[in-house]
Amino acid sequence: MRKYFPSLIFIAVTLVSLTMAGLVYLATVEAARIKFQSVADDALNRIEGRLEFDLALLHATQAMFVAQKGHLSRDQFRDYFASLDAEKNFPSLRGIGFLRLIETSQSETVMRELKDGYGIDRALFPETTLNWRTPIVLFEPMSKASLDAMGYDMATDPLRRPAIESAMAAQGEPRATGRVLLGQGDNEKQPGILVLSRVDRPAAEGPAPAGFLYVAFRTSELFQAALGKAPLLPVAVEVFDGTMGDDTLLFRSQVPPDPSYGNEFSVTREANVAGRRWTVNFRPSTAFAPPSPRAAPLMLGVFGLVLAGAIALVARYQQRAYEAAAQLHETTEKSLLEKDLMLQEMKHRIKNSIARVLAMARQTAAHSENINDFSSSFSARLQAMAASQDMLTRSRWQKADLSELLRIELGQVFGKELPEDMMHGPTVELDETTTQALGLTFHELATNALKYGDGDNSVGGLKVNWRMNGQGKKRRLVLNWAERNGNGVSEPERTGFGTKLIDMNITRELDGKIMRRYAKDGLLVEIDIPYRG
The missing domain is CATH 3.30.565.10 (Histidine kinase-like ATPase, C-terminal domain)
Incomplete structure (x- = not known):
């Protein structure tokens, strides 16, 4: 047994060292995973905070419309929008508009409103089989593309109509659409969302709302505004409307995920945005730094092997010394x-x-x-x-x-x-x-x-x-x-x-x-x- 004692020591110390290296590796991975979960939660807080800030604009505008009993002139609406300094304060905002809720038989009333406010002389579009319509009668900032959209009946769009119906029943609470394409022309359209809020008319005029205020956001600019401020977070983000899929993708960050981190580092969270459930998936980017160096377990394993060899060598010399002493003291x-x-x-x-x-x-x-x-x-x-x-x-x-x-x-x-x-x-x-x-x-x-x-x-x-x-x-x-x-x-x-x-x-x-x-x-x-x- 003594003959194999140095070899047994080497094997034992090696096993202990490799076991410790493995445990350190697992602890390093777990610490990195916990740290990334904290980073992901920070990113989600930024997104939710940005959304709350932007939707506060909708609540403020809604209050102004209620105070005016649902009737604002184009000039009043333009002055209000100019006071917001939207380009600085709301960089992801594409615009604010108002949909007038009318019966289909009242289309000529809205046509006169558009002609008086914008000089537009055309019928509401497109044609509809519904007995009610929601044409755009106000929008800022105004451009040629926006002017062409005046009189557009959003209720005819199957992507927008569910949000309009939901806002009608929500008693003033905002309701968001699913993923829609915003802009004019195929090359300019980008994924976005609309958030609508009901504007009530005076009680004496009936229970039906006067219309719907809405804000339009491009999701790419919305999430860049939320995540682009310093300090930048080392995350790659994907946001989906509901379940994850290509047709529900709202945003994908330009920063790619780090492929060296497996699926166990993927963090999925849910957020409720104006009645819609968003699924947000976070992955570490190449900028993510774990709390301890990745090479620590490897260094510990190499050190253990060196230590095992040194102890085995010392044990071998001690064994030889013991054998010599044993021969000298055999009689004793x-x-x-x-x-x-x-x-x-x-x-x-x-x-x-x-x-x-x-x-x-x-x-x-x-x-x-x-x-x-x-x-x-x-x-x-x-x-x-x-x-x-x-x-x-x-x-x-x-x-x-x-x-x-x-x-x-x-x-x-x-x-x-x-x-x-x-x-x-x-x-x-x-x-x-x-x-x-x-x-x-x-x-x-x-x-x-x-x-x-x-x-x-x-x-x-x-x-x-x-x-x-x-x-x-x-x-x-x-x-x-x-x-x-x-x-x-x-x-x-x-x-x-x-x-x-x-x-x-x-x-x-x-x-x-x-x-x-x-x-x-x-x-x-x-x-x-x-x-x-």
């Missing part, structure tokens, strides 16, 4: 070994002598009926109890090992080393009550075995084994005590105090059963108690 070692064997033999004989003296004293006291008889028996039993209590004290009165309890109690009676094959059974932990009761029981059984056995050979003829029966709370401990001798054993004519003490411990204290069988070749005692470990 043999002398010390012989001396130790003599001391052990002397100790063994002294224990045997003491055991015999104690056995003689017990047997003498057992046949006397005076105070000394009581004192001797009582002293021995106190020693048995003290041994049990000592075991419980060492375990803080929690558990005691059955095998150790047997060895201590039998050792007190027989006073010498016990055979290794005397006891056999699984590891069993005993509680306080069971430990004290069985301690006295083992002492009494051992005392009787010493009394009625073959003298010095009584310990050699003693075999104790135990097993566990049953499952769960119905488990029971079954212990067999077998004494083999050539003298034979017969049932005693009267029951002594020791036998009564045993029966009381087993049947009353532990609620168990005890069975004795007397035979020519010895005594068999079976103890069956509920297990309360």
